Amino acid sequence: xxxxxxYLVAGITYGTIYAIVAIGFNIIxxxxxxxxxxxxxxxxxxxxxxxxxxxxxxxxxxxxxxxVVTTIVGAxxxxxxxxxxxxxxxxxxxxxxxxxxxxxxxxxxxxxxxxVRALPYFTGSSVSSINLGGVYISSQxxxxxxxxxxxxxxxxxxxxxxxLGRQMRAxxxxxxxxxLCGIDAGNMVTLSFMISAAIGAIGGAVVxxxxxxxxxxxxxxAIKGFTVAILGGLGNSTAAxxxxxxxxxxxxxxxxxxxxxxxEAISIAILLGILFVKPSGIFGSAEAxxxxxx
Amino acid sequence: MARRYFAIAAFVGLIVAIQLATxxxxxxxxxxxxxxxxYYSLVIVGLCMLIGYAGQISLGHAGFxxxxxxxxxxxxxxxxxxxxxxxxxxxxxxxxxxxxxxxYGGSLLTVHPWLACAAAILLTVVVAYFVGGPxxxxxxxxxxxxxxGIGIIVYRIVLGTEFLGAADGISEVPGFxxxxxxxxxxxxxxxxxxxxxxxxxxxxxxxxxxxxxHSRIGRALGAVHGAEDAAEAMGIPxxxxxxxxxxxxxxxxxxxxxxxxxxxxxxxPSEAGVMKSVRYVAIVAIGGMANxxGALSMSLVLxxxxxxxxxxxxxxxxFGVILILIMLFAPDGLLRRHLFxxxxxxxxxxxxxxxxx
Numbered sequence: 001x002x003x004x005x006x007y008l009v010a011g012i013t014y015g016t017i018y019a020i021v022a023i024g025f026n027i028i029x030x031x032x033x034x035x036x037x038x039x040x041x042x043x044x045x046x047x048x049x050x051x052x053x054x055x056x057x058x059x060x061x062x063x064x065x066x067x068v069v070t071t072i073v074g075a076x077x078x079x080x081x082x083x084x085x086x087x088x089x090x091x092x093x094x095x096x097x098x099x100x101x102x103x104x105x106x107x108x109x110x111x112x113x114x115x116v117r118a119l120p121y122f123t124g125s126s127v128s129s130i131n132l133g134g135v136y137i138s139s140q141x142x143x144x145x146x147x148x149x150x151x152x153x154x155x156x157x158x159x160x161x162x163x164l165g166r167q168m169r170a171x172x173x174x175x176x177x178x179x180l181c182g183i184d185a186g187n188m189v190t191l192s193f194m195i196s197a198a199i200g201a202i203g204g205a206v207v208x209x210x211x212x213x214x215x216x217x218x219x220x221x222a223i224k225g226f227t228v229a230i231l232g233g234l235g236n237s238t239a240a241x242x243x244x245x246x247x248x249x250x251x252x253x254x255x256x257x258x259x260x261x262x263x264e265a266i267s268i269a270i271l272l273g274i275l276f277v278k279p280s281g282i283f284g285s286a287e288a289x290x291x292x293x294x
Numbered sequence: 295m296a297r298r299y300f301a302i303a304a305f306v307g308l309i310v311a312i313q314l315a316t317x318x319x320x321x322x323x324x325x326x327x328x329x330x331x332x333y334y335s336l337v338i339v340g341l342c343m344l345i346g347y348a349g350q351i352s353l354g355h356a357g358f359x360x361x362x363x364x365x366x367x368x369x370x371x372x373x374x375x376x377x378x379x380x381x382x383x384x385x386x387x388x389x390x391x392x393x394x395x396x397x398y399g400g401s402l403l404t405v406h407p408w409l410a411c412a413a414a415i416l417l418t419v420v421v422a423y424f425v426g427g428p429x430x431x432x433x434x435x436x437x438x439x440x441x442x443g444i445g446i447i448v449y450r451i452v453l454g455t456e457f458l459g460a461a462d463g464i465s466e467v468p469g470f471x472x473x474x475x476x477x478x479x480x481x482x483x484x485x486x487x488x489x490x491x492x493x494x495x496x497x498x499x500x501x502x503x504x505x506x507x508h509s510r511i512g513r514a515l516g517a518v519h520g521a522e523d524a525a526e527a528m529g530i531p532x533x534x535x536x537x538x539x540x541x542x543x544x545x546x547x548x549x550x551x552x553x554x555x556x557x558x559x560x561x562x563p564s565e566a567g568v569m570k571s572v573r574y575v576a577i578v579a580i581g582g583m584a585n586x587x588g589a590l591s592m593s594l595v596l597x598x599x600x601x602x603x604x605x606x607x608x609x610x611x612x613f614g615v616i617l618i619l620i621m622l623f624a625p626d627g628l629l630r631r632h633l634f635x636x637x638x639x640x641x642x643x644x645x646x647x648x649x650x651x
Contacts, residue, residue: 035435081618089625090434091351095579096621098353098438098572102614110607219568223446226439261454268443268450275440276428 005135007252013141013210015248016148017043020203021225022232022240023155024196030172030235031192034093038077038101039200040222041108045070046201047213048108051117059122067201073104074197078190101218108215119208126209140209147206151199152241168192220264227271233281242283298504301587302497309493313486325489326480327601331594332492333554334574336499338593339586340546341574343503346584347512348539349519350430351438353571354445355547360566361421362414362548363555364452367464369410370556372457375403385409396466407470411552415545422544423537430536442568449566463562470556478556488557495553496590499546503586515539519584569610573600576617583626 021039028036049069053062081096088096121128121140129136159165170178171188179185204213211217228247232239247267254266274281316324341355374382374391382403385391390409396402405413429440452458459465469479477484478491506512517525518532526532555561564570577596581589596616599605605612 035439081622085622091438092621092625094351094435094438095575095617099576099614099617099621102569102572102610103618106608106611106614223439223443230436230439259454261460262450265447265450265454268447272425272429272440272443272447275432275436279432279436 002134007255008249009135009137009141011249011252012245013144013207013248014251015245016144017203017207017211017221017244018224018228018247019241019244020148020151020199021221022228022244023152023237024200024203025225025229026235026237026240027155027196027199028192029229031168032082032189033090034082034097035226036193036196037094037097037222037226038104038218039196039225040218040220041101041104042070042074042197042200042218043204043207043221044108044213044215044218045073045104046204047119047208047217048112048117048204048215049201050205050208051119051213052112054119059120063202063205066205067198070201070204071194071198074193075190077197078193082189082193083186101222105216105218112215114215116212116214117208118212119205121209122206138210140206144206144210147202151202152237155195155199155237164191223271224267227267227274230271230279230281231274231283233283236281236283239281239283243281298508302501302504305500305587305590306497309490309497313489322485323482324602325485326482327598328594329485329489329492329557330554330601331597332489332496333550333557334597335496335590335593336550336553337547337574338577338581338589338597339496339499339503340543340550342578342581342583342586342589343506343546344539344543345575345578346582346586346589347507347515347519348536349522350536350540351575352441352540352543353438353568353575354441354443354448355543355574356566356568356570357445357448358418358422358544358547359551359554359570360448360452360561360563361418362551363561363565364458364464364551365414365417366407366410366552367467367555367561368458369405369413370407370467371402371464372404373402374405375401394468404468407468407556411470411549414548414552418544418548419541422541426537426540426544430533430540442571445566445568445571449563449568452566453563459562461563463560463565464555465560467555467559467561469559470553478553480557480559492553492557495549500586500590507586511535569613572617573610573613576613576620579620580616 021043024039024042025035028034028039046066050063050066053065057065077100081100082093085092121138122143124139126138129138130142131137157165159169167178167183168188168191170181170183171185175185178188224247228240228243229235231247232241232243247270250270251263251266254263258266312328313325316322337355337359341352344350344352374385382391385405386403390406391403392406393401393403425444429437429444432440452463453461469477469481471477472491476487476491478488480488507515514525514530515535517528517530518535522532551561551565577593578589580596581592596613600609600612603609
């Protein structure tokens with residue numbers, strides 16, 4: 001029974017990260033209708049930059065700076081590759097963002113090499129843990145879940161309570177109408193890339209002590225994040241949290257039935273299953289999905 | 295009609311000219327990479343048919359390549375001597391098995407390469423039909439992600455499966471015997487014949503695809519690409535044509551995998567990697583999405599340069615940059631449209647250049 005909870009906690013931890021990546025997907029998708037296949041690279045960049053900066057800066061400062069750097073990268077990507085395209089087709093955007101993800105990964109390879117890196121635990125150490133009724137939970141797991149929850153709450157507040165957030169949602173709903181209201185739609189898209197880069201980087205930094213980070217750790221995360229985004233219904237961030245938990249827990253328990261080597265294939269099989277059966281996602285409505293552009 | 299055969303003749307001329315040039319300059323070792331280029335080109339032209347003519351992207355073709363290569367590699371290296379049984383003796387009596395010696399002189403009883411090739415193609419057809427049905431109902435992001443997913447599943451399976459050699463892959467795959475005493479093998483003594491064999495296979499594939507494009511089916515595919523709903527309304531079974539093109543391109547990839555595995559004498563999991571799939575798409579994109587000759591010539595140049603290691607550690611990055619630049623500036627490919635008018639339109643943002651979603 002303890003094992004059950006241990007696996008459950010592991011599943012929730014990974015689920016939180018998947019949800020954070022999925023929310024990054026959703027923010028950009030909602031503002032532009034683009035799936036940014038380079039989303040996982042933001043997570044990798046956040047982790048990598050934080051580790052490097054932590055070499056000569058205190059941990060909190062390193063993380064904040066890493067988030068700032070990744071946010072700038074997000075803005076640069078949008079300005080260089082997305083902003084000036086006139087009504088690009090979906091296929092074209094898919095290929096461009098895949099190209100961008102390859103580019104970021106290769107640049108990371110040339111900067112940081114193939115070494116696996118990690119941040120120190122925010123509090124305590126890798127061996128210390130908190131005992132909750134027989135289940136041992138590492139303090140970092142609480143950090144991941146806490147920061148994840150905080151990020152989701154902050155984003156929800158941003159999109160519902162602030163003027164800027166409302167303007168972004170207006171652009172997502174109808175760009176032309178928003179433009180008529182005097183909203184600068186172009187800047188909103190840049191902002192959406194910056195926000196999703198920032199949230200990706202936060203996720204990357206906070207999970208880095210547990211999962212480690214490497215130049216190529218972005219792609220698997222992007223695939224899982226996409227799975228979760230689809231599972232929850234593309235564009236719906238609250239559902240993404242639920243879907244993230246489902247995928248994280250399923251994956252965690254899959255080790256009982258299948259060899260660990262196939263763990264990666266599980267989430268993809270789930271993704272394919274969902275795509276085949278209900279592309280609108282388990283929480284999404286087929287009615288709304290039909291109106292979306294793919 | 296005449297133009298089609300003129301292009302084929304010109305290509306044959308190029309292939310012969312390249313070989314004669316290496317002969318004259320004493321650089322015969324280039325033929326090794328050029329032969330491998332030929333097999334990769336087989337994947338490219340098949341994928342070009344799918345992307346350019348049926349309008350469906352696949353980011354998982356390295357998976358089909360790997361299915362072909364791994365089935366052929368496994369069946370021709372797996373020793374059946376210790377697995378005697380009804381099926382083995384039946385196969386043995388029908389001449390489907392060959393005994394040979396491995397590099398250490400031990401005797402092996404393995405499946406005949408032709409039978410292994412047939413099995414590889416058969417498995418590919420089954421897999422492609424099985425996944426193609428539901429996958430091709432998807433569009434845009436979903437289709438890209440689903441095909442990428444198929445590729446990754448194949449990669450994970452070959453990487454995690456012990457009897458497929460896990461991270462080491464399969465080695466010591468024998469040559470592929472052809473009628474007339476020819477053998478597809480990486481042995482340097484038969485370098486020239488293998489060069490011509492490989493490009494001969496590619497040319498056969500090209501003739502097949504070119505004829506297909508200029509047939510009724512090809513014109514129907516053009517209609518599907520142009521306006522799917524209109525094509526459906528005209529009575530073209532769009533779903534079936536898309537599926538058949540998907541299966542055909544998968545078979546091209548698998549055949550390339552089979553032949554290259556025999557040529558290289560082995561296959562590893564990196565052949566199934568995502569980067570390989572992306573690279574195939576990049577080459578089709580730069581060659582002009584719906585331009586078989588463009589894709590083939592770009593494949594000849596880029597695959598060769600990559601295999602010769604001209605890009606060094608920037609190999610993957612080069613293909614990433616190619617993808618981005620092509621998609622930003624010439625989404626219909628370099629060799630299809632006039633680059634300058636494309637650029638002019640992008641700069642002036644003329645809505646007439648707006649592409650169909």
